[in-house]
Amino acid sequence: MEERHMNVVPGLAGIPAAESAVSFIDGEKGILEYRGINISVLAEKSDFLEVSYLLVFGHLPTAEEYRKFKEDITFHTRLKLKILRMMEDLPESGHPMDYLQAVVSAMGMYYPARNTLDPELRYWSVVRLIAKLPTIVAATNRLRRGDAPIPPNNDLSFAANFYYMIFEKEPDPVMEKIIDVILILHADHTMNASTFSSRVVGSTLADPYTIVSSAIGTLSGPLHGGANERVIKMLKDIGTVDKARPYIEDKIARKDKIMGIGHRVYKTKDPRAVLLQKYAHQLFSHEHSKNVEILEIAEEVEKVVEEKLSSKGLYANVDFYSGIVFQALGIPPELFTPIFALGRVSGWLAHWEEQLRTNRIYRPTQNYIGKREQSYVPVDKR
Amino acid sequence: MEERHMNVVPGLAGIPAAESAVSFIDGEKGILEYRGINISVLAEKSDFLEVSYLLVFGHLPTAEEYRKFKEDITFHTRLKLKILRMMEDLPESGHPMDYLQAVVSAMGMYYPARNTLDPELRYWSVVRLIAKLPTIVAATNRLRRGDAPIPPNNDLSFAANFYYMIFEKEPDPVMEKIIDVILILHADHTMNASTFSSRVVGSTLADPYTIVSSAIGTLSGPLHGGANERVIKMLKDIGTVDKARPYIEDKIARKDKIMGIGHRVYKTKDPRAVLLQKYAHQLFSHEHSKNVEILEIAEEVEKVVEEKLSSKGLYANVDFYSGIVFQALGIPPELFTPIFALGRVSGWLAHWEEQLRTNRIYRPTQNYIGKREQSYVPVDKR
Numbered sequence: 001m002e003e004r005h006m007n008v009v010p011g012l013a014g015i016p017a018a019e020s021a022v023s024f025i026d027g028e029k030g031i032l033e034y035r036g037i038n039i040s041v042l043a044e045k046s047d048f049l050e051v052s053y054l055l056v057f058g059h060l061p062t063a064e065e066y067r068k069f070k071e072d073i074t075f076h077t078r079l080k081l082k083i084l085r086m087m088e089d090l091p092e093s094g095h096p097m098d099y100l101q102a103v104v105s106a107m108g109m110y111y112p113a114r115n116t117l118d119p120e121l122r123y124w125s126v127v128r129l130i131a132k133l134p135t136i137v138a139a140t141n142r143l144r145r146g147d148a149p150i151p152p153n154n155d156l157s158f159a160a161n162f163y164y165m166i167f168e169k170e171p172d173p174v175m176e177k178i179i180d181v182i183l184i185l186h187a188d189h190t191m192n193a194s195t196f197s198s199r200v201v202g203s204t205l206a207d208p209y210t211i212v213s214s215a216i217g218t219l220s221g222p223l224h225g226g227a228n229e230r231v232i233k234m235l236k237d238i239g240t241v242d243k244a245r246p247y248i249e250d251k252i253a254r255k256d257k258i259m260g261i262g263h264r265v266y267k268t269k270d271p272r273a274v275l276l277q278k279y280a281h282q283l284f285s286h287e288h289s290k291n292v293e294i295l296e297i298a299e300e301v302e303k304v305v306e307e308k309l310s311s312k313g314l315y316a317n318v319d320f321y322s323g324i325v326f327q328a329l330g331i332p333p334e335l336f337t338p339i340f341a342l343g344r345v346s347g348w349l350a351h352w353e354e355q356l357r358t359n360r361i362y363r364p365t366q367n368y369i370g371k372r373e374q375s376y377v378p379v380d381k382r
Numbered sequence: 383m384e385e386r387h388m389n390v391v392p393g394l395a396g397i398p399a400a401e402s403a404v405s406f407i408d409g410e411k412g413i414l415e416y417r418g419i420n421i422s423v424l425a426e427k428s429d430f431l432e433v434s435y436l437l438v439f440g441h442l443p444t445a446e447e448y449r450k451f452k453e454d455i456t457f458h459t460r461l462k463l464k465i466l467r468m469m470e471d472l473p474e475s476g477h478p479m480d481y482l483q484a485v486v487s488a489m490g491m492y493y494p495a496r497n498t499l500d501p502e503l504r505y506w507s508v509v510r511l512i513a514k515l516p517t518i519v520a521a522t523n524r525l526r527r528g529d530a531p532i533p534p535n536n537d538l539s540f541a542a543n544f545y546y547m548i549f550e551k552e553p554d555p556v557m558e559k560i561i562d563v564i565l566i567l568h569a570d571h572t573m574n575a576s577t578f579s580s581r582v583v584g585s586t587l588a589d590p591y592t593i594v595s596s597a598i599g600t601l602s603g604p605l606h607g608g609a610n611e612r613v614i615k616m617l618k619d620i621g622t623v624d625k626a627r628p629y630i631e632d633k634i635a636r637k638d639k640i641m642g643i644g645h646r647v648y649k650t651k652d653p654r655a656v657l658l659q660k661y662a663h664q665l666f667s668h669e670h671s672k673n674v675e676i677l678e679i680a681e682e683v684e685k686v687v688e689e690k691l692s693s694k695g696l697y698a699n700v701d702f703y704s705g706i707v708f709q710a711l712g713i714p715p716e717l718f719t720p721i722f723a724l725g726r727v728s729g730w731l732a733h734w735e736e737q738l739r740t741n742r743i744y745r746p747t748q749n750y751i752g753k754r755e756q757s758y759v760p761v762d763k764r
Contacts, residue, residue, distance in 0.1 A: 008398045011585065011742035015397060016390045021752025036756030045758050062764050086471040089464045094491030101592060102487035105599070109476030109484070114604070191748040197582050201596065203393065204575050204603020210483060214583065214596035217487070221586020222496070223743045264745070360393035361605045363646070366573040370403030374418030376427050382444045 008367055017196060022055060022350045023188040030268040034188055043275050048183040049073060049158055052346035055188055056126055056353055076131040077152035080110055092144045096338045097220040099140040101213050108209025116205050125208040126349050133345055137338040138165030174286050175329060178279045185272040186340050188347030194218040198348040199355045200362040215348045216341050225337035228323030231260040232333060235297050244300035252308050260320030261305050267313040276321035283328045298324055390749055399578055404437060404732045405570040412650040416570055425657050430565040431455060431540055434728035437570055438508055438735055458513035459534035462492055474526045478720045479602040481522040483595050490591025498587050507590040508731050515727055519720040520547030556668050557711060560661045567654040568722050570729030576600040580730040581737045582744040597730045598723050607719035610705030613642040617679050626682035634690050642702030643687050649695040658703035665710045680706055
């Protein structure tokens with residue numbers, strides 16, 4: 001094989017894998033933009049379905065485009081009877097991310113979309129994947145408890161329906177808005193591991209269910225998703241506000257990693273953490289919420305971290321506050337990463353659409369470091 | 383985000399993504415080695431389970447290691463009752479690659495292996511994945527026809543048992559050897575798209591079922607797997623030996639792609655094609671085989687291609703002869719790519735093991751080419 005004799009860059013860090021116009025990060029200033037629009041503005045003024053449209057199709061929808069997209073998604077939230085039956089046969093002890101990966105693979109079998117060059121098939125794949133992922137996650141949560149899934153309620157908004165399918169009651173407007181904002185804030189984040197994975201799989205012209213299933217698998221890895229579960233665990237370990245400072249000072253002295261602190265690309269506070277902190281306050285000042293102390297502990301932790309570590313560019317990231325918000329909403333920890341996936345699917349699909357436009361199969365090389373021309377030693381001589 | 387201002391190399395072609403000691407290709411000389419041992423020698427003297435051990439663990443097993451590995455695999459070929467039930471709920475119209483991806487994801491839920499740093503868990507994941515993939519593929523083939531799956535027969539060899547689960551009869555020794563050789567020849571091939579995908583997913587420390595499920599998804603893409611199905615279609619289109627020359631000369635004149643001809647890394651005949659051609663002759667000279675004309679057509683096509691295209695480095699690749707062999711064995715075309723996966727799983731697992739040793743999460747960057755600082759235009763102004 002022709003080798004270019006380049007050195008391997010571990011994790012391909014710093015190597016650009018694609019030209020992209022989906023999202024942009026200014027890590028110094030703490031800015032995240034989707035298609036050039038600041039996420040703070042989108043979180044305030046838009047909603048997750050409009051943001052999904054923006055990411056996948058590259059522009060804010062017109063009133064008619066938005067109406068159609070929303071209607072198409074609303075009327076594709078149901079799961080096939082046989083998909084539900086298949087889910088009933090999965091082990092209740094399984095992790096919801098494994099359910100999600102398996103069910104998305106299986107779901108694709110009902111919606112052949114192998115000709116990924118047909119824009120009509122791509123549109124309906126985008127609609128079905130965004131529409132059905134919340135139903136799968138909510139049904140998983142019910143089935144794992146031995147309960148029957150709650151069918152989607154198409155009279156509710158996308159965010160409210162997700163809450164309804166988990167709790168069998170509607171959220172109030174504050175909760176509904178926060179769920180929607182969480183989905184917006186997780187929808188894309190430039191070239192992370194699962195997004196890269198969806199581009200690699202997509203570059204073979206695999207169908208979109210296969211691509212999303214693989215991206216879900218990538219997100220299930222503990223080095224990618226799941227940090228917010230570990231933040232909650234840490235805050236519970238700390239227990240009370242007065243114990244936060246000694247706990248964190250001790251961690252810093254021992255150079256331990258502090259969960260939810262620091263990010264590869266942000267050298268200031270993650271803009272998603274800024275927004276989630278604001279919404280966490282709204283949620284905790286609200287009649288439905290309890291256990292406000294966890295937010296107070298978190299803010300004390302952040303204060304100590306800023307005193308001691310901001311000179312090193314270490315600040316709270318999105319995971320630091322998302323777990324707290326989920327917890328306040330009553331969402332069980334094992335659903336945190338699946339909910340990340342409900343938002344991120346729009347980014348995966350946007351990168352897939354972009355990849356197909358100038359596609360070339362991802363096939364990097366390797367630098368061979370093994371032996372050559374070894375003989376086959378018979379088993380009795382080994 | 384800090385950008386290194388490198389240009390994007392489409393598909394990362396020529397960029398080394400890892401140092402690897404699993405397999406080596408000399409594209410000029412037409413040599414493929416696994417752990418330094420020439421595949422021609424392995425095809426002749428070894429068997430697929432020994433080759434799998436060699437790839438995954440880096441050395442040929444001792445007699446005791448081989449005995450244990452073979453026994454462990456032989457006694458883990460069964461599928462869980464609930465996995466079989468779940469498979470019954472999948473649509474018969476689904477592609478076997480989609481079955482395989484969905485079932486492997488689901489299977490992982492029964493064998494928690496999230497702590498991928500535990501070598502004992504890794505060993506049993508390797509055993510289970512190699513052992514159960516043939517059972518899934520064979521059961522899929524039966525279920526799609528409305529037939530009950532045939533349980534594995536642990537008295538048979540790995541290759542013979544696969545044949546038995548498809549046809550409910552044992553293969554003769556010639557067929558058994560050829561099935562084994564096909565698995566050996568597909569077991570690894572340096573850094574192809576699905577292998578790269580398994581490294582990307584594995585780098586997040588996702589569990590091995592998730593990794594293999596994602597790699598199967600990558601292999602399902604028409605730019606990666608499936609070329610041998612298209613070779614068979616071409617040979618059938620040609621129909622008779624005398625039509626091969628005008629058909630191919632016409633293709634060459636119109637600069638059409640000829641299926642199964644040419645390979646990114648081989649500038650001579652693919653060594654796997656050399657071996658499969660030899661075994662195809664054995665198979666066709668054999669009492670069980672019929673329709674030898676397809677081999678004669680293939681060899682006539684290859685002769686014309688060599689006359690006209692060898693100066694351009696275009697020769698037969700593995701897909702050119704593997705479809706013919708499968709066809710002669712009576713294996714339906716939609717199983718060709720799944721059987722590729724049965725062999726390649728050993729390579730995916732070998733690269734996963736290697737990746738974990740010096741792991742860093744794959745997180746390349748992007749070059750942003752979109753707009754900045756766009757305003758959010760209200761819907762009535764769009």
